[in-house]
Amino acid sequence: MPDIARRTLLKKAGLLGAGLAMTSLLPAWARSNADGLVRDLPTLSGADIKLRIGHTAWPIDGRHGHAVTINGTVPGPLIRLKEGQIARIAVTNDLDEDTSIHWHGLIVPFQMDGVPGVSFPGIKPGETFAYEFPVVQSGTYWYHSHSGLQELQGHYAPIIIQPRDADPVAYDREHVIVLGDFSFEHPHVVYRKLKQQAGVFNMQKETVAGLLAGRDQSLRDRIEWAKMRMDPTDISDVTGSVYTYLVNGHGPQDNWTALFKPGERVRLRFINAAAMTIFNVRIPGLSMTVVQADGQNVKPVPVDEFQIANAETFDVIVQPTEDRAFTLVAEAVDRSGMARATLAPRPGMVAAVPPLRERPVATMRDMGMDMGGEGGMSMGGMDMSMRNGDNAPQVKLGPGVQMISPMPADRTGEPGQGFQDVGHKVLVYTDLEALASNPDTRTPSRSLELHLTGNMERFMWSFDGEAYSEVTKPIPFRLNERVRVTLVNDSMMSHPIHTHGHFFELLVGPKGRHPRKHTVNVAPGGKVTFDMTADAPGDWALHCHMLMHMHAGMFRIMSVRPLRGEGA
Amino acid sequence: MNALATLTAVLAVSATPALAQHQGHPMPPAEPPATSAPTAAPAPASEAPPAQEGMATMPGMEAPTPDATDEEPGSEPAPPVPTDFAADRIFDPAVMARARAGLHKEHGGSINSKVMISLGELQIRDGETGYRWEGEAWVGGDINRFVVKTEGEGADALEGAEVQALYSRAISPFFDLQAGVRQDFQSGPKRTYATVGFEGVAPYWFDTSGSLFLSNKGEVFGRVEGTYDLRLTQRWILQPRIEAKLSGQDVPELALGSGVSNIELGLRLRFEIKREFAPYVGVSLDRKVGGTADYARTAGNEVEATSAVIGVRAWF
Numbered sequence: 001m002p003d004i005a006r007r008t009l010l011k012k013a014g015l016l017g018a019g020l021a022m023t024s025l026l027p028a029w030a031r032s033n034a035d036g037l038v039r040d041l042p043t044l045s046g047a048d049i050k051l052r053i054g055h056t057a058w059p060i061d062g063r064h065g066h067a068v069t070i071n072g073t074v075p076g077p078l079i080r081l082k083e084g085q086i087a088r089i090a091v092t093n094d095l096d097e098d099t100s101i102h103w104h105g106l107i108v109p110f111q112m113d114g115v116p117g118v119s120f121p122g123i124k125p126g127e128t129f130a131y132e133f134p135v136v137q138s139g140t141y142w143y144h145s146h147s148g149l150q151e152l153q154g155h156y157a158p159i160i161i162q163p164r165d166a167d168p169v170a171y172d173r174e175h176v177i178v179l180g181d182f183s184f185e186h187p188h189v190v191y192r193k194l195k196q197q198a199g200v201f202n203m204q205k206e207t208v209a210g211l212l213a214g215r216d217q218s219l220r221d222r223i224e225w226a227k228m229r230m231d232p233t234d235i236s237d238v239t240g241s242v243y244t245y246l247v248n249g250h251g252p253q254d255n256w257t258a259l260f261k262p263g264e265r266v267r268l269r270f271i272n273a274a275a276m277t278i279f280n281v282r283i284p285g286l287s288m289t290v291v292q293a294d295g296q297n298v299k300p301v302p303v304d305e306f307q308i309a310n311a312e313t314f315d316v317i318v319q320p321t322e323d324r325a326f327t328l329v330a331e332a333v334d335r336s337g338m339a340r341a342t343l344a345p346r347p348g349m350v351a352a353v354p355p356l357r358e359r360p361v362a363t364m365r366d367m368g369m370d371m372g373g374e375g376g377m378s379m380g381g382m383d384m385s386m387r388n389g390d391n392a393p394q395v396k397l398g399p400g401v402q403m404i405s406p407m408p409a410d411r412t413g414e415p416g417q418g419f420q421d422v423g424h425k426v427l428v429y430t431d432l433e434a435l436a437s438n439p440d441t442r443t444p445s446r447s448l449e450l451h452l453t454g455n456m457e458r459f460m461w462s463f464d465g466e467a468y469s470e471v472t473k474p475i476p477f478r479l480n481e482r483v484r485v486t487l488v489n490d491s492m493m494s495h496p497i498h499t500h501g502h503f504f505e506l507l508v509g510p511k512g513r514h515p516r517k518h519t520v521n522v523a524p525g526g527k528v529t530f531d532m533t534a535d536a537p538g539d540w541a542l543h544c545h546m547l548m549h550m551h552a553g554m555f556r557i558m559s560v561r562p563l564r565g566e567g568a
Numbered sequence: 569m570n571a572l573a574t575l576t577a578v579l580a581v582s583a584t585p586a587l588a589q590h591q592g593h594p595m596p597p598a599e600p601p602a603t604s605a606p607t608a609a610p611a612p613a614s615e616a617p618p619a620q621e622g623m624a625t626m627p628g629m630e631a632p633t634p635d636a637t638d639e640e641p642g643s644e645p646a647p648p649v650p651t652d653f654a655a656d657r658i659f660d661p662a663v664m665a666r667a668r669a670g671l672h673k674e675h676g677g678s679i680n681s682k683v684m685i686s687l688g689e690l691q692i693r694d695g696e697t698g699y700r701w702e703g704e705a706w707v708g709g710d711i712n713r714f715v716v717k718t719e720g721e722g723a724d725a726l727e728g729a730e731v732q733a734l735y736s737r738a739i740s741p742f743f744d745l746q747a748g749v750r751q752d753f754q755s756g757p758k759r760t761y762a763t764v765g766f767e768g769v770a771p772y773w774f775d776t777s778g779s780l781f782l783s784n785k786g787e788v789f790g791r792v793e794g795t796y797d798l799r800l801t802q803r804w805i806l807q808p809r810i811e812a813k814l815s816g817q818d819v820p821e822l823a824l825g826s827g828v829s830n831i832e833l834g835l836r837l838r839f840e841i842k843r844e845f846a847p848y849v850g851v852s853l854d855r856k857v858g859g860t861a862d863y864a865r866t867a868g869n870e871v872e873a874t875s876a877v878i879g880v881r882a883w884f
Contacts, residue, residue, distance in 0.1 A: 098670075110654050110655070111654075111655060111658045111659070115671075116667050116670065116671065117664070117667040117668045117669075117670055117671025117672075117674075118655065118668075118671065119654075119655055120655055120658070120659055120667075121655075121659050121660075121663045121664055121666070121667045122667055122670075148674065191678075192680050192681075192682075193843075193844075195680040195682075195710075196680070196682040196883065197843065197883070200843050201843075203802050204802070205799055205802060206799070207799045207800060207801050207802060208798065208799065208800045208801075209800060209801045223772070226771070226772045226773050227771045227772055228771070229742060229769060229771060229772075229773060387741075398711075398738075399710070399711060399738035399739065399740055399741050400710060400741075401741065402741045443638070443639040443640075443641060443642070444641035444642065445641065445642040445644040446641055446642055446643065446644040446645070446646065447641040448646070455741050457741065457742060457769060458710060458738070458741070460710050462676070467675065467676025467677075467710070468671075468672065468675035468676050469672045469673065469675055469676035469677035470676065473649045474649065474650065476646055476647045476648060476649045476650060477647065478647045481644075481647075483641075484641040507638060511638055531638070537654070538654040538655075539653060539654040539655065543675075550675060551674065551675065551676075551678070552675075552676055552678075553675050553676025553677075554675075555675040555676070559649070559650045559654070561647070561650050563654055563657065
């Protein structure tokens with residue numbers, strides 16, 4: 001701790017040498033020990049916003065990494081918009097490769113959605129693309145590159161849209177918490193290693209030493225799992241062995257600090273901008289009240305901890321009354337590392353950082369074959385084998401499909417891997433209830449099932465057994481039709497699935513008050529059902545927000561027709 | 569109880585005029601009548617709607633399953649698949665076509681490669697030091713790959729050396745089918761072969777491979793190999809290894825008898841400094857069997873050789 005204290009003091013001293021040069025590049029809200037955001041003082045706002053995409057050597061925990069940045073920082077500048085305004089954002093590409101910006105969760109015309117090859121051609125080196133769209137919503141969102149693996153190198157940033165009417169969430173102060181994962185190795189190298197050797201970044205595998213020490217699975221279970229060629233410790237593909245986990249672009253040693261006055265109601269806007277990491281977030285000593293998910297207000301849910309999957313956002317209210325520091329812990333789901341920040345009344349204060357908890361071990365339920373106990377191979381005449389095409393006739397059973405969940409369960413009421421014995425309240429999807437009535441409560445006219453398929457051994461990922469590179473047809477939707485979509489996870493990994501251009505109503509909670517989301521995490525071996533109104537004409541991406549899963553092929557296009565100006 | 573929790577939470581967050589005001593006007597006029605439309609109420613009761621609703625329809629943690637609150641969807645068929653591209657109406661279709669090609673490449677179409685030296689070692693036996701290598705390299709996509717394999721050994725002279733060039737195709741989640749040619753390079757009699765084989769991970773995590781070779785002289789040979797990584801700790805890995813060579817016929821020129829000609833057992837302990845780089849030590853037992861052993865005895869050669877090995881396993 002003395003080291004951290006000294007570092008913090010140095011930062012506080014501030015106007016010293018090179019330290020200042022980098023620090024001053026940061027938007028105020030992301031500077032270490034930044035005073036909290038003042039609600040009406042946006043970082044970048046107004047009718048005309050200019051962004052430049054370039055290369056920057058970015059300092060993290062005393063090292064410099066190569067980052068692709070927006071206006072020179074990781075994350076890029078916070079954009080503050082107001083519901084009802086027209087956003088005009090000119091993006092200039094200073095890279096020597098194409099770039100793009102997708103406004104994650106924003107409802108925009110399809111040509112402004114920012115996916116090269118789907119919505120527009122992309123932004124060539126040296127070019128400027130002028131995005132322009134009406135701002136029709138409010139809440140916490142973010143924006144990021146949809147080109148290559150740029151987002152994995154830091155090309156992401158937050159958006160806050162102030163509601164047109166009074167904000168139903170009351171708070172005295174707010175902080176944006178952008179979570180990230182940064183690799184000092186180029187993401188293409190990281191990706192290639194995953195293709196070269198399964199589990200290459202997992203340094204928490206089951207071992208003989210662990211068996212002798214009585215840890216993890218029993219010998220019998222290990223043999224059973226080895227027979228299936230499934231690794232129960234395969235929780236994250238890319239882990240803390242290669243990632244430094246970030247809060248607002250800073251590593252755990254940098255200790256980004258957010259200030260508060262004791263007694264204040266502090267709104268923390270969490271955005272998971274990480275490429276390959278699901279985080280478990282807690283602030284020991286403070287209860288958090290979840291008030292918004294994916295930019296949509298929800299009825300307040302008090303929790304001690306919540307899991308945030310890639311691309312999700314959660315707004316929480318905390319009210320620290322003591323005059324002391326609190327540690328904000330965002331632990332990687334496989335417990336291989338953490339992002340860490342501090343909430344403190346004054347700069348330079350620190351609180352104890354809890355140690356990493358034990359990494360979870362997957363169960364039969366994570367393979368979609370939980371039979372309430374014993375993992376037998378037949379039940380009630382159903383074929384419970386691991387890879388039976390009859391359980392998913394639409395899936396192309398190729399080398400890229402390692403398993404078909406024989407009995408995928410709705411796991412939206414479960415807190416996720418590693419929370420079995422955590423002993424405090426963890427947010428689950430079924431806790432979420434929209435604050436406002438759902439805009440469309442029609443019963444869907446049809447249903448659609450999509451299987452999330454993959455092969456962990458070959459690092460192949462796809463929908464329905466086909467990587468996007470093999471797919472020639474989009475998924476068709478009629479304009480304004482309402483469709484019940486079920487996502488079935490036929491793998492042992494989590495898949496946060498994001499729909500471009502559309503919110504959907506997750507089928508939890510009471511009818512008419514389902515939480516509306518743009519990204520939903522489908523738990524291993526689980527399934528998720530939502531209703532979606534295809535009210536946005538155009539072509540839209542649908543993909544896993546584990547970006548290397550997307551890069552491997554877990555990507556599709558939804559085509560909503562007719563387009564505007566066409567007959568029905 | 570859930571309703572109570574919700575109410576408590578609402579109270580906690582809403583003790584301000586802002587929320588009260590919002591709760592007083594929660595519904596845009598255009599909104600269809602919902603089943604649970606809250607009524608405007610005096611400020612203290614404005615937190616009531618969730619609670620009332622909670623009691624009526626039981627929201628929250630033990631929410632009823634979707635089926636209980638949402639009707640089954642209809643059975644309308646999916647619409648026809650559009651053949652046009654929305655963005656072509658805004659941007660130059662030729663430019664968009666190039667972008668679409670890039671999109672395919674970026675989402676599953678990437679080409680990767682690997683070079684793997686699984687054995688690169690010195691073999692010490694009876695005061696003599698030999699060397700041995702085995703490795704493979706591949707380049708390609710997920711399904712189709714070009715593979716080069718090589719292995720060989722020697723002491724002073726190169727006793728056995730070969731290179732295979734193969735087309736490899738993934739045929740199941742864990743196995744690849746491979747076919748191509750093999751060329752011998754050692755001193756002494758050589759062959760060129762057509763080859764077909766497999767490589768993959770068998771149940772219980774056994775890495776396995778097998779090949780059949782048809783030589784330019786019409787002979788048939790075979791080879792099977794299996795290894796297992798026993799993970800002692802995260803970085804110490806013990807690898808038992810077995811390899812058997814087979815001959816379809818008696819080949820005096822190569823001193824091979826018909827049937828199993830050679831069995832090799834190995835045990836190597838490696839330390840993964842990085843996953844990609846691991847020095848190891850171990851033992852290797854090489855035994856000629858059957859007719860092949862007879863040839864060796866006749867020639868006055870050893871039938872069995874036990875070596876201590878030290879080497880490096882590496883990939884990139």
